[in-house]
Amino acid sequence: MKLGLNLMTGINMFLTSWKSKDDPGTGNCSLKVNPNGSPQSIVYKGSTPHWRSDPRPWISVTNVTESPRVNCDFVNNKDEIYYAYFVEDPSIVIRAVLDNTGLLQKLVWDDGVHQWKEHWSVPKYRCDMYGQCGSYSKCSPGHRFECMCLPGYEPKSPREWDLRDGSNGCVRKHLELSVCGNGEGFVKVERLKLPDSSFSAAWTGMGRFECEQACLMNCSCTAFSVVNIDGKGTNCLAWYGELMDILEQVDEGLDLNVRVDAIELAKYIRKSKGSLSKQRKLAIALVSIVVPMFLVSLLTYIWLAKKKKTKVKRKAHNQSINFASTKVSFEGHELEDSSTHPDLPIFNLSCIVAATENFSPTNKLGQGGFGSVFKGQLYNGQHIAVKRLSKSSRQGIGEFKNEVMLIAKLQHKNLVKLLGCCIQEDETMLIYEYMPNKSLDSIIFDHTRASFLNWKKRFEIILGIARGILYLHQDSRLKIIHRDLKASNVLLDAEMNPKISDFGMARIFKEDQIQDKTTRVVGTYGYMSPEYVIFGQFSTKSDVFSFGVILLEIVSGRKNCDSYQEHPSQNLIGHVWELWREDRASDIVDSSIKESYVSDEVLRCIQVGLLCVEEEVVDRPTMFAVNLMLSSETTLPSPKKPAFILRSPSKKLDSIIGGASCSINEVTITKFEAR
Structure with missing residues (x-):
């Protein structure tokens, strides 16, 4: 691989990312050689530096100490400036990949398992991010607050520093005292990744004394470093201007000599x-x-x-x-075909405490029957959502077992990813990937945010949810009934892709099992099928009913338990049914997408939604049929009168739910404001 510039032709060779994991178009991230000062490789997000390599020309963007070894040739003359990387062993296949988040990876092909394995990646930790601690400071991994000012400097904003925000960096302590011919000198700071060398100069063959004198004679020189090159003498690097993006490196770091005034030098x-x-x-x-x-x-x-x-x-x-009592029943009767627990990472409590800043209220995303959900950030920069079991909750242990047991065995792009769990001292927590766009209901039911989702994106969300449920019912290793599908349990990632979450109420079916029955009806009224609410019977068709409700809510932007001016006793299902009979189904479409929707697609979705909420179980389609109907132009059957078209529950239903008008999930209500 060759990265750099041809100064004669103007050709710039660099690496770019895809737009997304699924879109191979040119993305926003790039790996380029910055020719200014002492050349270095920089990963950019747009035009903003995201990560920077070491300014030493013989240090490659891959770790040369790892096996397999990658060597680097560096050329810097009047014609070219470039890095060329090659592997010592030609039988080894290596590739460099830059993804749309700015992550740069070295992948090695493992012929034994026929897959690519990651050998190295950056940025990994917070301190790897460019300018994490601003100018004139160093980032020291492992400290409670990683930012530290260089000798002779102090925080530019002490208040932000106290709040552990070092992005504004540091300033010189004694601004009134000159550092130009006024008794100043240099203080050595050891084991560093040297600063951004864009504003530096390099001289070969200079020792420490000559380098120090050269820097001292120029009042603009803020620091210098002497670099030993095996068999090639020494290089003198001198910086002119601010010192930016300095990282403490115990193993490979070099010494940086920082210019300080006479007072600091004496200290x-x-x-x-x-x-x-x-x-x-x-x-x-x-x-x-x-x-x-x-x-x-x-x-x-x-x-x-x-x-x-x-x-x-x-x-x-x-x-x-x-742990045996809360260990998620890995050998329980619900997993008769499994005798070992899932290969799930166990997080240390101290790691989660640090990531969430000791469960700071400012990081709290929401509250539910399970407990609280907190946003966190691991040391490698990855954002997480921590679901913390409440100590006083009447529920949770059973749901916790279920969620770990189920979701750890499931892998699908439309299911939220469980990263691990933590069971330590009196804490029980689940750690998920963080969904920056919160839950589906927080957008479609919010008039100010609903316009964020045009019809094209809503249709993609509908298809994604349908694929996720089909995977649970048919394509996964386990046949799973979710039992708590609702808009608030559909999370949206950074690209607004839907991911089904909250498997606390899910149940596993045997391959030939059609339905089951329970005396403990849990869920959210408005999304539960009639046979489940009244008789406690649930099956894959129960999830189909819930999907139908979600589909109609996405199209209309209204909740199923809302009432309507024309028919106050009707819920959304009843209202859509009446409009369908009058051939006015498109009237239900959310006003915020009136300009973007495709009439045929919308009507097909409404018809599929009505087919899914039919009263008789046998009349509802399977999720396989639902996916086929949504993604093709097949002729659809006419829907029959749906169940629960009235908002007020019947006397029989009322006796079951205790008069609740909208929710009977007394054990598992989980309305999160964010995740």
Whole structure:
């Protein structure tokens, strides 16, 4: 692979991303060689730097220490500036991939399993992001607050710094004191990824003294670094202007000498001398006590080791007992064909606490019967949604078991992805991928936001939900009935793709099983089928009914339990049915998409929705038939009078739900404002 510029022809060789995972058009992200100063590779999002390579020319954008080894040739002359990457072993196939999020990966083909495996990727952590801590500061991974000002500098905005926002960077402490021929000097900061070299100069063959003097004589020089090149002498890099995008690197870092005023220089000299004096005193003190304390320490260590071993055994035993009760019934009767638990990552509690900033109220996305949902960000920059089981909740353990047991076994682009779980101390949590556009109901039922979804996007959402349910019913390894399908349980990712969530009420069916019965009716009134509400019977057709309701809600932008001026006793299903009989079905279309909808598609969707909410179970289509009807021009049967066309429940239904007008999910109501 070759990246760079031909200065004679003007050709620029760079890597670009796709528009999205499914769209191979030219995306917004690119990997280019920046020729300014000391050339370096930069990943851009549009024109904004997203990640930057090391400015040392022999360090490739791939990690040369990893196996298989990737070598890098760097050429910088009057004709060309480029990096060329090649593999030492020609039998190994490697490719570089830049995705639409700005993630750069080195993938290696594994011939044993016939798939690409990731060997290296950037940016991985928060500190990898370009300019994470602003100018004149360094980003130090692993610290509670990663940003630290360079010597001689202080936070530009102390208030934002206290709030752990270092993006504005730092400024020089003593602005009134000149750093030009006024007794200034340099303070060494060790083990760094050197700053952005766009405003730097490089000289070969210079040692530290010559490099320091060259920088000192130029008042614009803010820092310098001396770089050793094996067999090629040394390079002097000097920076002119702000120092940006500095990262602390323990293994591969270099020393940066930062220019400071006379006051700061004196402080660091005293500190250095004091440290040496303290080290001598400490060494003498240690030698004087280490011999007499050795035997005592050894005996104490043996005693503590035995005690710790006993404690660990006891704790492990207790955890195994506790986990067995909440361990998601991995060997329970509902998974008769499975004897092992899913391969699901277990997150450490401290990791989740750090990601959510100790479950800060500002990160809270919503509240439900299960507990609360919080937004978080892992150290690698990935955003997550943490579903935290409430300690006081009457529900949750059973639902938690269900959700882990089911969703960990399911993989589909229209199902929300479960990243892992956390069961530690008295906490029980599920960790999901974060959906930035919240739930479907937060958009289609909001008059100000409904216009975000034109008809084309709504139709894509309908198809996506249908495909997700079909996967649950037919194409997955397990035949699953969701039982709580509703608009608030359909989440939207950054591209507004739908993902079905909340499998706490789901049930697994055997391959030949048609329906089941329960005495514990749970769900949301308005989405539940009549046979389930009245008799407790549920099947794949129960989910079909719920899908039909969601479909009509997407088309109309109205909730099923809304009333209508013309017929106050009717719900959405009844209203659509009346308009269909009068050949006025298009009147129900949401006014915010009147200009964008395709009449034939809308009428087909309304007809499919009415077929899905028919009263008799046998009359409703399967999800396979629903997908076929939505995606083809097949002739559709005429719908029959649907169930629950009246808003007020019958006496029999009223006795079951206790007079509730809209919701009977007393155990599982989960209305999230965001996820």
